[in-house]
Amino acid sequence: MVITLLTENYEMVPPNQEELALWADEYQQTFPVLSDGDPVALRFTARGSLSLPSHTLIGPGGEVLIADGDVTEEDILAALP
Amino acid sequence: MWDMRLGLWLSVVILVGCLPVDSDKDTAGDSGSDTASSQVDTDGDGLMDDQEESLGTDPGVADTDGDGESDGDEVDGNTNPLDENDHAYEGGWSIAACRDAVVSTGNGVGETAEDFSLLDQFGDQVRLHSFCESAVWLVGAAFW
Numbered sequence: 548m549v550i551t552l553l554t555e556n557y558e559m560v561p562p563n564q565e566e567l568a569l570w571a572d573e574y575q576q577t578f579p580v581l582s583d584g585d586p587v588a589l590r591f592t593a594r595g596s597l598s599l600p601s602h603t604l605i606g607p608g609g610e611v612l613i614a615d616g617d618v619t620e621e622d623i624l625a626a627l628p
Numbered sequence: 629m630w631d632m633r634l635g636l637w638l639s640v641v642i643l644v645g646c647l648p649v650d651s652d653k654d655t656a657g658d659s660g661s662d663t664a665s666s667q668v669d670t671d672g673d674g675l676m677d678d679q680e681e682s683l684g685t686d687p688g689v690a691d692t693d694g695d696g697e698s699d700g701d702e703v704d705g706n707t708n709p710l711d712e713n714d715h716a717y718e719g720g721w722s723i724a725a726c727r728d729a730v731v732s733t734g735n736g737v738g739e740t741a742e743d744f745s746l747l748d749q750f751g752d753q754v755r756l757h758s759f760c761e762s763a764v765w766l767v768g769a770a771f772w
Contacts, residue, residue, distance in 0.1 A: 548721070548759045548764045548765070549764075549767060550754075550756075550764060550765070550766050551767050552746070552768045552769065553769055553770060553771065554769070554770045555770045555771060556770075556771045557771050557772060559772075562771065563747075564747060564748075564749065564751050566771070567747070567748065567749035568749040568750075570749070571749040576749075577719075579717075579719060579721065579748045579749070580749045581747060581748050581754055582746055582748075583746055583768070586768065587744045587746070587756075588766065588768030590735040591735050591741075591766070593736075597768060599768055599769055600767055600769045601766075601768035602765070602766070602767060603765075603766040603768075604763065604764070604765055604766075605741050605756075605763065605765075605766065606763055607760065607761055607762060607763060608726075608730065608740065608760060609740040609741045609756075609757060609760055610738065610739070610740055610741075611734075611736060611737050611738065611739055611740070611741050612737065613737065614735065614736060618765060623763065623765060626763035627763050628761065628762065628763065
């Protein structure tokens with residue numbers, strides 16, 4: 548499962564549903580594209596700031612495997628149940 | 629002669645009166661282990677009436693919470709048939725049964741991530757823990 552967390556639109560505010568749908572169509576995203584105004588993506592970084600794009604890998608059961616780091620294909624394959 | 633016939637008739641009446649009642653003709657009788665009520669799905673939502681009673685849903689209404697999904701579909705899909713805001717994702721992503729059992733411990737490596745609920749492209753609120761049986765790759769991005 549890939550979840551895209553969109554933090555801001557062009558006006559620097561969290562995107563609305565229409566903007567999420569446009570993004571999903573443009574990039575052919577079949578998985579959830581979420582409006583992340585919180586942003587929850589920031590929770591997984593220890594730096595206190597968010598560099599985009601950010602990548603976090605969570606295993607089955609919710610265990611954080613990689614927090615705001617580089618996620619490789621091998622990492623993903625190893626995390627699959 | 630008439631006394632004998634009257635006695636026989638009374639015996640038959642008494643005997644019939646003592647037979648167990650089995651209104652649904654399932655040969656199990658109407659008390660004790662009779663499972664007739666559990667085999668009835670009055671509203672046709674896929675859940676038997678006794679299941680509905682234990683769940684708290686209405687055995688006479690197929691969609692108790694009125695969210696557009698039948699009670700049976702909600703149970704199969706691991707959503708709450710009593711919560712109109714809890715239903716299958718329009719995007720079609722499966723909701724895992726473990727979603728409410730995940731206990732968050734933190735967001736560092738080795739910890740169990742906190743849940744979140746955010747708006748998706750279909751207008752649903754999507755929870756991270758809905759996918760607790762899967763590996764999840766979170767990609768943070770922005771329009772600019």
